[in-house]
Amino acid sequence: MFSPNEMNTFPTRKALIVANPAAGTMRTKILAELTVLCRTRLERVDIRLTTRRGDTRDIVRAALDAPEATAPDLVIAVGGDGTVGEVIAGMTAGLRPAGAALAIVPAGTGNSGYRMLWGCRPWQESVRAALVGPAGAERRIVDLALLIETGTLVCLGACSGVIAQALETARGIPLTGPARYARALADTAETFTAYPGRVTVDGAVCHEGETVFANVGGGRIRGGQYLVLPLSVPDDGLLDVCAVGGEVHPTQVAELTLTGSHLRRPGVVYARGRTIRVERLDGLPLCYEHDGELQSAGGPAMTLEVLPAMIPVWGALPAEGAAA
Numbered sequence: 336m337f338s339p340n341e342m343n344t345f346p347t348r349k350a351l352i353v354a355n356p357a358a359g360t361m362r363t364k365i366l367a368e369l370t371v372l373c374r375t376r377l378e379r380v381d382i383r384l385t386t387r388r389g390d391t392r393d394i395v396r397a398a399l400d401a402p403e404a405t406a407p408d409l410v411i412a413v414g415g416d417g418t419v420g421e422v423i424a425g426m427t428a429g430l431r432p433a434g435a436a437l438a439i440v441p442a443g444t445g446n447s448g449y450r451m452l453w454g455c456r457p458w459q460e461s462v463r464a465a466l467v468g469p470a471g472a473e474r475r476i477v478d479l480a481l482l483i484e485t486g487t488l489v490c491l492g493a494c495s496g497v498i499a500q501a502l503e504t505a506r507g508i509p510l511t512g513p514a515r516y517a518r519a520l521a522d523t524a525e526t527f528t529a530y531p532g533r534v535t536v537d538g539a540v541c542h543e544g545e546t547v548f549a550n551v552g553g554g555r556i557r558g559g560q561y562l563v564l565p566l567s568v569p570d571d572g573l574l575d576v577c578a579v580g581g582e583v584h585p586t587q588v589a590e591l592t593l594t595g596s597h598l599r600r601p602g603v604v605y606a607r608g609r610t611i612r613v614e615r616l617d618g619l620p621l622c623y624e625h626d627g628e629l630q631s632a633g634g635p636a637m638t639l640e641v642l643p644a645m646i647p648v649w650g651a652l653p654a655e656g657a658a659a
């Protein structure tokens with residue numbers, strides 16, 4: 336499976352595979368193929384299936400805290416963005432930068448994290464890169480963010496407005512993969528009304544007024560296919576924000592963000608900084624999500640602060656299909 340040359344080119348020796356059996360497009364054959372691929376190459380391969388929401392973090396932390404002889408130097412997350420987020424939370428517990436590297440096998444609904452790193456390339460190619468470090472792949476130490484209001488880690492990004500609201504709609508849609516979120520966004524946009532909002536970047540207001548959404552990240556792609564932050568660089572030590580004003584009708588959001596062309600529309604602001612605050616100004620709670628999870632804190636704002644250089648991640652960066 337690997338040439339003799341490849342067998343000695345990169346020092347990954349021990350992998351932990353963490354798979355979420357409940358992730359949207361999970362199949363047992365993915366795990367079987369992945370295990371064979373890893374066992375062909377590595378000294379040690381541990382496989383753990385998650386059993387419930389929230390236990391991924393503890394599984395990863397316990398493995399990394401094990402003695403040097405068994406602790407993995409590569410963690411492979413098998414699942415969607417929620418699983419990847421929980422794996423990263425385990426790898427960076429206590430907001431410590433991770434020592435081990437991360438690879439992703441996309442088996443979720445949106446898989447925005449994988450798409451950001453690898454575009455549409457097959458996961459076998461990306462795992463192979465993490466195992467043997469071939470040309471065309473890089474291990475970059477990417478930034479994360481801290482959501483100040485809740486003290487939680489943010490991996491892909493956080494978003495208010497119509498994009499967040501669509502997550503609630505998605506719960507009632509019996510589809511899988513990106514089609515589920517696409518339908519939810521279309522349905523939500525039909526009745527969504529822009530909210531009065533403000534976006535502040537490092538203390539300076541960059542948008543104030545009717546707001547369709549404000550997305551902060553992190554990841555260039557959200558919802559598996561929407562290029563919401565087309566200019567975002569994952570390891571530049573900064574967060575990007577895109578605020579879409581009331582000049583854009585909510586029903587246009589899906590089509591515009593598929594290509595990143597929303598950036599050329601009047602009323603759209605794009606900025607970069609270390610601390611980004613997104614507010615709702617009419618006294619109602621701000622509806623927002625982070626990493627695909629709707630938040631119910633009930634406050635008027637979300638504030639994200641960059642955590643630079645937190646985790647080594649394998650990817651074909653900049654990946655095909657990932658750049659603007």
Ligand SMILES: Nc1ncnc2c1ncn2[C@@H]1O[C@H](COP(=O)(O)OP(=O)(O)OP(=O)(O)O)[C@@H](O)[C@H]1O
Pocket residue numbers: 355356357358359360385386387388389391414415416417418419421442443444445446447627
């Ligand atoms: N064994 C399990 N049973 C039920 N839920 C689980 C289990 N393990 C993890 N989870 C939860 O499943 C949720 C969904 O997983 P994940 O986000 O990976 O898939 P997805 O929603 O299909 O994909 P995406 O986030 O890319 O759209 C996560 O919030 C995770 O905490």
